Amino acid sequence: MTALDRTLHRPGAGIRFRDGGGDGRSVVFLHGAGMDHTMFLAAADAAQAAGFRAVLCDLRGHGESDLGAGVRFTADDALDDVLALLDALELDRPVLVGHSLGGNLAQAFVRAHPQRTGGLIAVDSTWNAGPLSGIERFGLSLAAPMLALIPASRLPGIMARASAVDPAAVAEITRVFARMPKKTFLDVWRATVSFVDPDPEYRTPVPLGLIRGAEDRTGNIAKAMPAWADAEGVHERVIPRAGHVVTLDASDAASRAILEVLDGFALA
Structure with missing residues (x-):
């Protein structure tokens, strides 16, 4: 598959994406906060090779997808972008594969549009509808203010070291995170938190x-x-020697796990 080669023009943003095409079941990959589509390159290529129609994109304000002057990243806009992408490609009940923010976004999309999706794979993402303790609620409320105190020059490295265990993965995450202005990342973080709705x-x-x-x-x-x-009666796949960005810490194992879930959906 080639790099992102198409643009979906949206109010306040241009969403860059690529569509692997073919007649297989469609699978849309949604990356995490501060990341971009490259974290799912190996998984998307593996899915395409296995006969699926793999769609990659950069969320607005991430990677190659821009934000208009003065436009802020919001949860509602991100949800609308996903719907617009599915409409533009005429995807019939695709499986959404979302990492972290992408997983929270995918959960919210399924909740809002269950008839438009055929499956959900959450990768290192919290449970939007799950219960929260008082301490967890307090931690969520403090997260954005605490991140705001970290100097912009240090934020990418801190986030990367918290997100991966493999040195090469840490370096790659640092590089990708550094492309996003701190102000935008804080908006992205607030949007991520807003998806949590027990x-x-x-x-x-x-x-x-x-x-x-x-x-x-x-x-x-x-x-x-x-x-x-x-709670849902499903099997959780836990990949050893991998941190939050499992697709970079353990690329082959993560791709295999995603394909196993996709194959299981086909048999269900």
């Missing part, structure tokens, strides 16, 4: 897959994802 009665209405790195220590993911798996 509802003890809610269950995912489409096939669900859960994948995380065994050494992911960000937020409450190590606690929330196993609880989510138990």
Whole structure:
């Protein structure tokens, strides 16, 4: 597959994407906050080679996708962008594969548009509808103000070291994070937090897959994802020797796990 080669023009943004094409079931990859489509390159190529129609994109304000002058990143705009991309490509109930923010975004999209999606794979993402303790709620409220105190020059490295265990992955994450202005990243973070909306009665209405790195220590993911798996009765795939950005820490293992979930959806 080639690099991102098309642009979806949206209010206040240009969304860069690529469509692998073909007659296979469509799979849309949504990257994490501060990252870009490159974190899913290997997985998308593996899915395309396995017969799926893999779609990669950069979320607005990330990577090759721009934001208009004075435009802020919001959760609502990101959700609308996903819907517009599905409409533009005429995708029939694609599987959404989302990492971290992309996973929160995908969950929110499925919740809002269950008839438009055929499956959800959350990768190192917290459970939007899951319960939160008082300490977790307090931590969420403090996260953006605490991040705002970190100097912009230090923020990419700090985020990268918290997100990966492999030195090459840390270096790559640092490089990608450094492309985003701090002000935009704080807006992205606030949008991510806004997707967390506990509802003890809610269950995912489409096939669900859960994948995380065994050494992911960000937020409450190590606690929330196993609880989510138990609540929904699904198998959580935990990849050893990998942190939050599992697709860079353990690229081959992450790609295999995603394909295993996709194949399981096909058999369901």
